[in-house]
Amino acid sequence: MNELNFTSENQKLKVVIPNIVLDEIHILCTSSYPNETGGILVGFYNEQYNSAIISKLIPPPSDSKSGPTWFIRGINGVKKKLDQLWYNEKEYYIGEWHYHPGSSSNLSNQDIKQMSEISNNDNYKCPEPILLIVGGEYKNWEYSTYVFPKNNKLIHLDVLNELC
Template sequence: MILKNRHNNLEIVFEESLLKEIETIAVQHYPNEFGGFLLGKYSEDFKSVVIESIILPYKYKASPVLFQRSTKDLEKLFIKEYQENSRYYIGEWHSHPNGSTMYSGTDLNAMIETAESDEVQIKNPLLLIISISKKKMQNFTFYYYSEKKLFAYE
């Protein structure tokens, strides 16, 4: 699947099977929000990013309207992904149970903190929000972070 963003002309490329995997994980945590990290790589010309896999947090807090993940104890996984598959952190995903795929102020603030963190090497992370019901994903939206704003893919 390929999505484009009018703001930056950056394409997102991903397999539907990866989206299905994210859906399955999110539905398993219903009615609470849940999420994780997106891994992949940019093309040489930086006009597209390929999302290839995810990493799930070991530690997190979740409720029907909140998801806070920790990066504690994940450094080795990120290093292994880079060394073995040349994949690195490109963004995050989380679910909105019985909600829309529109980001909240909390979501935006989390992306601002991530982009400004010394531990993160990219300044324009992606955010995927999926809307789920008890049984399945209802919808999904990818966002591109830039200049303290999130821009939706179509």
């Protein structure tokens, strides 16, 4: 299997994360341990706009800050990188990812607050941002994925398949 698939309970929303993107996330998580880390999910939607395909990620910008139980994603170089991705590949900001080292991938109240602010901030141009949380550690990864529709309740997506 070369991707991880998530879907909503009613199967109207899907997120696809290729193994190559997860490998990059795992490298960043392992190298940041025991601190949290994170970054930006980049990709596109299918023609029906019901599946987000995560094609790549932007690692933590240089001005990001973190500790064992917290992460603040910086902004250095993000706009330029996102503009380049749109211009060159027609790919764009899909959401955020971060790591809970040695812990569960469940979201926190801070995660909910941050993602709700993003969905309601027109500067992001993303009314339904996705949040991928990676928990655990090397060879024992755990994943949770959520969608945050603008002015609506968050949607938890279930794993459709596990990576081999």
